[in-house]
């Protein structure tokens with residue numbers, strides 16, 4: 001896949017040199033028909049009103065103007081310029097100025113449509129320029145992601161393309177359905193480097209995903225530096241760890257902090273997960289005292305689940321857990337700390353309750369809001385705790401009771417939202433315990449009515465987890481995430497009324513060439529007529 005950009009680049013340059021091809025260029029600037037339509041955006045905008053007389057063309061003289069006095073708006077402007085410069089070859093200066101210019105992209109704060117809230121935006125395309133208005137930098141950033149998709153796919157090229165750059169005229173008003181729109185990456189089964197995580201973040205941001213949940217610990221590996229238990233990483237994350245012993249590595253505190261900053265600059269909040277009281281073999285094989293019998297079990301590199309449990313009746317368990325929660329909370333500015341809690345089959349129900357009764361308050365003690373897999377709903381957690389549904393059916397009595405008590409939940413049904421499920425029987429990567437998940441399966445469900453007794457008002461949002469038992473490289477991650485991640489992103493962002501498979505599959509097809517230009521691997525689902 002890595003050669004494709006080169007090939008596509010060569011083909012495009014060749015095509016541009018052919019007589020007649022340049023006829024598509026619009027020298028008069030009056031009759032050009034943009035190849036994009038105002039509604040060709042993933043996730044679908046709430047409201048889009050095309051105006052064919054108002055198309056805008058980027059030019060070598062276009063200025064990116066940002067809200068005077070706002071460093072955050074300036075940064076969004078610089079990020080937009082960095083996206084648009086390589087393919088256009090235009091200078092696109094960014095200036096925090098009130099002055100207008102004959103060709104301007106304006107990123108302005110305030111005086112926006114009251115409906116847009118904290119993350120929405122209004123985008124107006126007129127002949128003299130594009131204006132994005134929002135209440136926050138996050139809203140401006142979301143608007144620039146839309147603008148990016150309104151330009152031809154070649155805008156994603158990494159060097160100048162000879163062509164015109166037209167944005168279809170009209171007005172968009174857009175804002176999210178759910179506050180939490182997440183993706184999850186499993187660094188435990190195979191470690192993924194900070195650069196790989198950043199590459200994934202770059203893609204997530206384009207689909208208006210605003211949370212990245214990192215699954216940092218599991219039976220096969222411990223991937224986050226903890227100063228008070230230093231061997232967790234050197235041994236628990238060291239050589240030979242990971243599935244088949246082939247996924248060693250861990251994030252230092254500095255790398256984790258750097259990732260948080262990288263994500264924050266793209267308006268994405270990191271949600272760290274420390275899975276417990278099960279999925280803990282990496283810790284327990286590193287520190288013998290964390291086992292009831294004081295004997296460290298061997299490291300595990302297979303993909304079994306449900307066999308490990310911290311020792312519920314040993315005090316050192318809670319010293320360990322509190323140290324880890326404190327250190328992780330201290331380096332995490334975001335509101336959530338995920339404590340796992342899934343598949344604790346080696347912990348009795350009574351012990352599970354006992355454990356959570358001690359651990360949930362620790363999360364609050366260090367200033368964080370606990371999230372956990374849906375099993376935590378069994379222990380009647382505080383109303384601000386966030387259970388994450390990962391079941392494969394449409395009923396879960398514990399979750400429905402939690403919703404009735406006031407808990408908000410995250411929806412990640414494994415048979416819809418798990419990006420590591422195979423697309424079909426021929427998919428070379430992934431697992432299939434929740435079934436095959438084609439693009440339409442990932443798209444055709446409603447997070448607001450999926451689980452009986454859990455209505456939209458109880459749904460904080462959606463998340464697309466990507467478990468990495470079978471995934472090693474960034475290409476592997478991309479192949480499983482695309483094109484399903486955008487399906488989950490649309491369920492999180494777009495109004496329910498706009499849900500439409502035919503529309504989605506057409507808009508998704510337009511993403512294919514963009515992924516090719518960006519060297520992003522993806523599955524060419526037969527359900528989509530790829531360009």
Ligand code: ACM
Nearest residue numbers: 342343373390414
């Ligand atoms: C899970 O898939 N065990 C949350």
